[in-house]
Amino acid sequence: MASAAIGRGIRTVHCHGYTKRSRDHKDLGCVTFRPSRKCFKMETESSVGFGNGFETGIGASASQTPAADPFLSPSKNDSTDPQKKSKETALILIRHGESLWNEKNLFTGCVDVPLTKKGVEEAIEAGKRISSIPIDMIYTSALIRAQMTAMLAMSQHRRKKVPIVLHDESEQAKQWSRIFSEDTMKQSIPVITAWQLNERMYGELQGLNKQETAERYGKELVHEWRRSYDIPPPNGESLEMCAERAVAYFKDQIEPQLLSGKNVMIAAHGNSLRSIIMYLDKLTSQEVISLELSTGVPMLYIFKNGKFIRRGSPAAPSEVGVYAYTKTLAKYRQRLDEMFE
Numbered sequence: 001m002a003s004a005a006i007g008r009g010i011r012t013v014h015c016h017g018y019t020k021r022s023r024d025h026k027d028l029g030c031v032t033f034r035p036s037r038k039c040f041k042m043e044t045e046s047s048v049g050f051g052n053g054f055e056t057g058i059g060a061s062a063s064q065t066p067a068a069d070p071f072l073s074p075s076k077n078d079s080t081d082p083q084k085k086s087k088e089t090a091l092i093l094i095r096h097g098e099s100l101w102n103e104k105n106l107f108t109g110c111v112d113v114p115l116t117k118k119g120v121e122e123a124i125e126a127g128k129r130i131s132s133i134p135i136d137m138i139y140t141s142a143l144i145r146a147q148m149t150a151m152l153a154m155s156q157h158r159r160k161k162v163p164i165v166l167h168d169e170s171e172q173a174k175q176w177s178r179i180f181s182e183d184t185m186k187q188s189i190p191v192i193t194a195w196q197l198n199e200r201m202y203g204e205l206q207g208l209n210k211q212e213t214a215e216r217y218g219k220e221l222v223h224e225w226r227r228s229y230d231i232p233p234p235n236g237e238s239l240e241m242c243a244e245r246a247v248a249y250f251k252d253q254i255e256p257q258l259l260s261g262k263n264v265m266i267a268a269h270g271n272s273l274r275s276i277i278m279y280l281d282k283l284t285s286q287e288v289i290s291l292e293l294s295t296g297v298p299m300l301y302i303f304k305n306g307k308f309i310r311r312g313s314p315a316a317p318s319e320v321g322v323y324a325y326t327k328t329l330a331k332y333r334q335r336l337d338e339m340f341e
């Protein structure tokens, strides 16, 4: 699972599901769905969000905002009282499992490559680790390796809700993917795909072998292309450029969901997630260059009082410790135990 050490004198150090590299060998440590006949006429006039029946809540009135999983509500009465809405929400970040180009050691960037068998297994393993954490919405990049990872991980979730990819690429795509049962909607999780969460565009390095490129252009320069903050690879994006779109998307689209009480999972990529973690953990541009993410290891954050608190990776044997951090998570797991065991 450990990321490959890149460059001379650099080693990787796992740190709560992600790895910090150090040159000096020191550890751096809803639904507004209306089941009326009109609905079958593809009613859209009041829809806010995706128009597929799922509503994201962004820009919607309180009544349009879908409730988070009622499993989290202490009682039925409480769940209808917005004042008593859970004040903390979970944010899971997961880098996709190993891809066929990770295996071949090729620069991948925005090339859309699927997972290897090992990557599939990593995604399933990741799913086991987060199987008792509430998830109300899923965001993935537009790339298949992140989408496969999200779906495989969700196949392990104990709540057994069905992740459903929203299609908003055209009005027809929206309408043709509508769901006409409120009950079915309640047992579904919207999956939103966003190009803004894609891997950093690697320009003219895409498809080149990482080792051969280092031999050809020199390790120093290739390391600069790969891990400096603001130096882009030829005709590609620097981490800074990647952060501009990924963090903007996180702030505009995902943070409001967390604020409104939804538990969110993001399946994305090494560099789009590094930039989001830079924002969450308030890392400097110096600190982020030594941050490495392993494939298929989920990281948990708790969003509370407008702050993101990193809770590491919910992996055994420390799993108990992760759940012990918040009563809400412990309660959710207990309800799953009661319901499904």
Ligand SMILES: O=C(O)[C@@H](CO)OP(=O)(O)O
Pocket (backbone or CB within 6 Å): 102, 106, 107, 108, 109, 110, 199, 202, 226, 270, 271
């Ligand atoms: O090739 C890529 O797209 C990325 C992630 O695998 O490479 P790097 O390790 O340089 O971030």
